[in-house]
Amino acid sequence: MKFDNDEIKKVAHLARININENEADKVGEKLEGILELIDQMTQVNTDGIEPMAHALDINQPLREDKVTEADIREKSLKLSNETNQSLFIVPRVIE
């Protein structure tokens, strides 16, 4: 399967990454290679096979809805580039 750069740029936009033509070429090539490789998967009969996410097939456990962690709000806010009181600041999104 061949990709043109517009398709790659669409994927890049979905991933929220700016890319230039040169990089789009490279990603396209890499993706073609990988799709060729994973084409082997289509030959495999997986009828009636359950998808597997955990090697030991354990289920998601439930826990009581109780606060167990220390309050690290101050420390966490300090990691941001822009905050105001207890809020993270981003460019205006609603006019």
Added chain:
Amino acid sequence: MINFSLKELSEGLKQKKFSSVELTQFFLNRLDLYNPSINAFITIDKDKSLAMAKHSDEMIKEGNQDYLTGIPIAQKDIFCAEGWKTSCGSKMLDNFIAPYDSTVISKFNAVGAVNLGKTNMDEFAMGSSNETSFYGNVKNPWDTKTVPGGSSGGSAAAVAGRFAPAATATDTGGSIRQPASLCGLTGLKPTYGLVSRYGMIAFASSLDQAGPMCHTAEDCAAMMNVMSGHDPKDSTSIQREKENYLTGINDPIKGLRIGVPKEFFSEGLEPEVEKIIEQGISEYKKLGAEIVEISLPNNHLSIPVYYVIAPAEASSNLSRYDGVRYGYRTKEYDDLMEMYCKTREEGFGDEVKRRIMIGTYVLSAGYYDAYYLKAQKIRRLI
């Protein structure tokens, strides 16, 4: 002292042949001398390490000595350690000071092990040669013209170069086993779920697993005794009684049955590698182990499945790096979309960006069933 096992270091501390401060200072001195040519570490903080060593000496004095108390351990820069820069080898997290401890780090802290520093790695653990780190390549201490392997190349080089007696590492698609092999060490990727992933920066969540990188199996067992155990903060953590991995570690292996998958000896195996593996097998036979041929008939599908699952999960996990709450943010932007796209363009290296885009593609509308779901099903067949 550089060739001491963890047990020998532990006994030396107990018998007061040296203190934890002296031991830590000894390895810090080696780092000063040799790390600049190997680049195994991203962060070294002598004051912090020595303060921890001082605390460990107190613990030993009070008779609270555990196996690893007072022993300096190199920590892969993928584990959040409170107050330490935790970069995951990326420009994206170059300014990130972890606000809390990962479970692995808190377990080492609880037994009084000393954090010797944070080791270099491929960016977000994506790589097999340690050449994708924002902080530069790591060199193999055995031959600085060669790579140490990756992504835990810094941890491997730290132990192989005798900068640290042991190190932590993580493995998604070979990132402990391969650098351990390239640096002549013993590394272990434990069964998924044995070691908590809480506070361990995620690459491909259903494959990521932390493990030790050491000189011997006995050292790995001692490290696993600290690292493993059920953690309610990790929903994939296995609920079972904690094992003592040192039990029987030096027992003879007579009668042990070792499975050898025949598919691993197929085309593509280098004759030199095959010869070494055969030598290993005959060594086990000599020691009385029983070698049983087993078959993993769908093993050839593991590579295509990996190339779907790992990038898909990475694209999802790495979507959190948007420049809003922590990490790098681009300098100039007019709106939110531009801020996201430029932040991620500038903050991620090329390999990481490519893998995110591949993952985004296989998860995008119309392809999820054909790729990710199919891969999850074949995974069970494998």
